Amino acid sequence: MPIYEYKAVSGGCEHCKRRFEVRQGMNATPLVECPRCGAPVERLLSRPHICVVEPLSEKEKLVKRTPEEADRQGLIEGFAEDRIYE
Ligand SMILES: [Zn+2]
Structure with missing residues (x-):
């Protein structure tokens, strides 16, 4: 649920x-x-809660978008958490 x-x-x-x-x-x-x-x-509107226990791999860290990039791509819209924790 x-x-x-x-x-x-x-x-x-x-x-x-x-x-x-x-x-x-x-x-x-x-x-x-x-x-x-x-x-x-x-x-x-938050990200889905997914049970992921392992930390991000190095590869995932490298592809992590900056807020500016995500904003440009419209990916940050609806992610309330990004605005609460700055
Ligand atoms: Zn109350």
Whole structure:
């Protein structure tokens, strides 16, 4: 089951003012409010959570795009994480 990430639109409690994850079915209705405090939340479009435990190989590091390149190629769109952790 996919895990979606949400974040309070503004304010919120300790639970939702930073990102929190909710495991939901593909067709589940997205949350609109924090389950703890009821603050409005928005769903973040994040990378799929894939269970990869091994670190990137040297080859993968070499082909890793810079943010500028990814932006030019439109790859950064929708990856909310890239904007949160700078
Ligand atoms: Zn909350």
